[in-house]
Amino acid sequence: MTNVDDLQFGLETFGDILGDDNGGTLSGAASIRQIVKEGILADKLGIDVIGIGEHHRPDYSVSSPETVLAAIATATDKIKLATAVTVLSSDDPVRVYERFATLDALSNGRAQVMLGRGSFTESFPLFGYDLKNYDDLFEEKLDLYEQLRQEKPVTWSGNFRASLKDADVFPKTEHGLLDTYIGIGGSPESIIRTARYGYKVVLAIIGGQADRFAPYIKLYKQAAEKYNNPVLPITVHSHGFIADDENEAIEVAFKNIKANFDRIGQTRGWAPMSREQFDGETKTGSFYVGDPETVAKRIARTIKVLDLGRFDLVYGAGNQTAAQRERMIELYGSKVIPRVKEILAEEQA
Amino acid sequence: MTDIKRVGILGAGKVGIVLAELALKAGYEVRISGSGEIAKIAMTIDTLVPGAIAATNEVVVQNSDIVLLAMPLSRFKNNLATLLDGKLVIDAMNYWWETDGIREEVLDSTTSSSEQVQAYFKGATVVKTFNHMGYHNLQEDARPAGDAKRKALLVAGDDSAAVATVANFVDTMGFDTLIASNLAAGIMAEPGADMFGASVGKAVLQQLVDDFPESTLGKQISAQK
Numbered sequence: 001m002t003n004v005d006d007l008q009f010g011l012e013t014f015g016d017i018l019g020d021d022n023g024g025t026l027s028g029a030a031s032i033r034q035i036v037k038e039g040i041l042a043d044k045l046g047i048d049v050i051g052i053g054e055h056h057r058p059d060y061s062v063s064s065p066e067t068v069l070a071a072i073a074t075a076t077d078k079i080k081l082a083t084a085v086t087v088l089s090s091d092d093p094v095r096v097y098e099r100f101a102t103l104d105a106l107s108n109g110r111a112q113v114m115l116g117r118g119s120f121t122e123s124f125p126l127f128g129y130d131l132k133n134y135d136d137l138f139e140e141k142l143d144l145y146e147q148l149r150q151e152k153p154v155t156w157s158g159n160f161r162a163s164l165k166d167a168d169v170f171p172k173t174e175h176g177l178l179d180t181y182i183g184i185g186g187s188p189e190s191i192i193r194t195a196r197y198g199y200k201v202v203l204a205i206i207g208g209q210a211d212r213f214a215p216y217i218k219l220y221k222q223a224a225e226k227y228n229n230p231v232l233p234i235t236v237h238s239h240g241f242i243a244d245d246e247n248e249a250i251e252v253a254f255k256n257i258k259a260n261f262d263r264i265g266q267t268r269g270w271a272p273m274s275r276e277q278f279d280g281e282t283k284t285g286s287f288y289v290g291d292p293e294t295v296a297k298r299i300a301r302t303i304k305v306l307d308l309g310r311f312d313l314v315y316g317a318g319n320q321t322a323a324q325r326e327r328m329i330e331l332y333g334s335k336v337i338p339r340v341k342e343i344l345a346e347e348q349a
Numbered sequence: 350m351t352d353i354k355r356v357g358i359l360g361a362g363k364v365g366i367v368l369a370e371l372a373l374k375a376g377y378e379v380r381i382s383g384s385g386e387i388a389k390i391a392m393t394i395d396t397l398v399p400g401a402i403a404a405t406n407e408v409v410v411q412n413s414d415i416v417l418l419a420m421p422l423s424r425f426k427n428n429l430a431t432l433l434d435g436k437l438v439i440d441a442m443n444y445w446w447e448t449d450g451i452r453e454e455v456l457d458s459t460t461s462s463s464e465q466v467q468a469y470f471k472g473a474t475v476v477k478t479f480n481h482m483g484y485h486n487l488q489e490d491a492r493p494a495g496d497a498k499r500k501a502l503l504v505a506g507d508d509s510a511a512v513a514t515v516a517n518f519v520d521t522m523g524f525d526t527l528i529a530s531n532l533a534a535g536i537m538a539e540p541g542a543d544m545f546g547a548s549v550g551k552a553v554l555q556q557l558v559d560d561f562p563e564s565t566l567g568k569q570i571s572a573q574k
Contacts, residue, residue: 132450208485269540
């Protein structure tokens with residue numbers, strides 16, 4: 001098991017539109033400024049990572065996460081700056097490298113690239129790609145990204161982008177290699193692909209018991225060995241909400257997470273989330289909701305069962321207010337994380 | 350009723366692997382195939398469902414008493430229409446954009462997806478089930494017969510003997526069943542229906558069936574007729 005002192009704890013947000021105190025919503029611009037404030041708060045609290053998602057829809061404010069991360073970079077010292085995720089399938093790997101290398105420069109080496117295929121359709125028509133090529137786009141662009149990541153001139157050709165001949169891409173990073181993760185929803189193929197590239201795995205567990213992913217982590221380890229790549233620490237990303245009072249946490253989370261999941265589920269034909277489903281997810285599933293003690297116990301259990309190196313709590317789902325979000329971050333940094341470490345240290349001793 | 354000992358699964362993604370796991374637990378001999386070469390899925394199968402045999406589509410079909418379709422819906426026509434001749438087949442597939450692309454390019458909007466699968470595999474007997482429950486519910490919610498918390502699956506098909514065999518098979522996999530006596534009724538379990546995503550007991554499932562004509566999708570369908 002990962003040594004308690006080496007465990008990493010992150011926060012991730014998709015940039016949901018902020019709610020105001022009267023049940024209304026604030027603008028996308030105000031929501032973006034709030035994330036910068038939260039990133040600075042997280043840094044002060046010693047939280048290890050902040051990750052920001054990329055979306056191209058009215059319910060989310062951030063379409064350009066690296067820009068928001070750049071603002072956080074220049075106002076913080078320690079916190080790592082990640083995307084969650086960068087939709088590589090509909091992006092240009094050259095621009096992805098350039099943007100992250102720039103972020104890495106601004107933050108003195110704190111940039112983390114989290115690549116994914118995306119779980120929304122909007123970016124494909126927006127940037128001129130065909131959804132039919134969902135899988136092939138990712139595979140091809142990952143191949144080019146990996147070559148660019150070596151920071152040497154690249155000669156490359158593929159089906160979805162103009163060829164490159166001895167193309168040298170700038171800026172170079174000071175440490176020579178962008179820290180790269182792949183966000184995975186649980187397909188075995190994605191696990192093996194990540195191991196093949198030698199990237200780190202971020203498992204998005206958004207429903208059901210975390211335990212069921214144990215065999216997938218075993219698969220990652222076996223695949224990494226097969227490809228002679230190092231077995232790297234695993235990250236899990238799951239939704240949650242923390243408040244001082246347990247019942248308040250549950251009610252705020254139910255309202256907001258349900259609104260968020262129902263809206264997204266509707267586009268896929270899923271029936272709305274029932275209270276029974278929600279309660280199941282908070283008790284034994286993948287929503288980490290409650291007062292600091294409840295949430296700490298559940299995170300500690302997941303870290304232990306899956307032998308994780310990092311846990312990222314996804315916050316802000318639905319239209320939570322700035323006060324709710326900031327209090328949640330304070331509790332996560334000052335109470336939950338120390339308590340998780342304490343629980344795990346007791347068990348290791 | 351056909352005696353089932355050997356289960357074949359076409360599709361080694363999330364759903365195919367969960368179905369393989371349930372079938373192994375129920376004591377069946379399990380073969381599973383993915384798209385492409387066996388080597389591509391061998392490590393996945395050995396690690397996630399040890400005991401299942403990774404094979405080609407043809408080998409899976411030839412050596413199975415029942416065949417479960419768990420491949421992306423957009424790809425069932427990549428197989429020969431005669432592949433499943435004479436076979437009892439469960440269609441567990443749904444339209445899902447990540448794997449299927451744009452819906453209108455994959456499916457005819459006038460019938461249920463399982464009717465289209467049956468129309469293509471003319472020589473097979475197709476029964477629809479396992480499709481309305483999320484794969485992690487299938488994995489976590491399987492329970493022995495008689496358990497008070499047991500969940501139920503809709504089983505829809507035109508051939509009553511085939512439906513009875515499949516219902517019995519679903520029972521051995523850990524779920525109660527609710528029978529719909531024609532394949533077209535499987536539309537009640539498709540994306541967009543209130544049943545889609547439901548992991549509920551038999552009484553609640555029956556209620557969803559009863560309420561279907563008055564549901565959003567139910568009204569849309571009756572308006573089209």
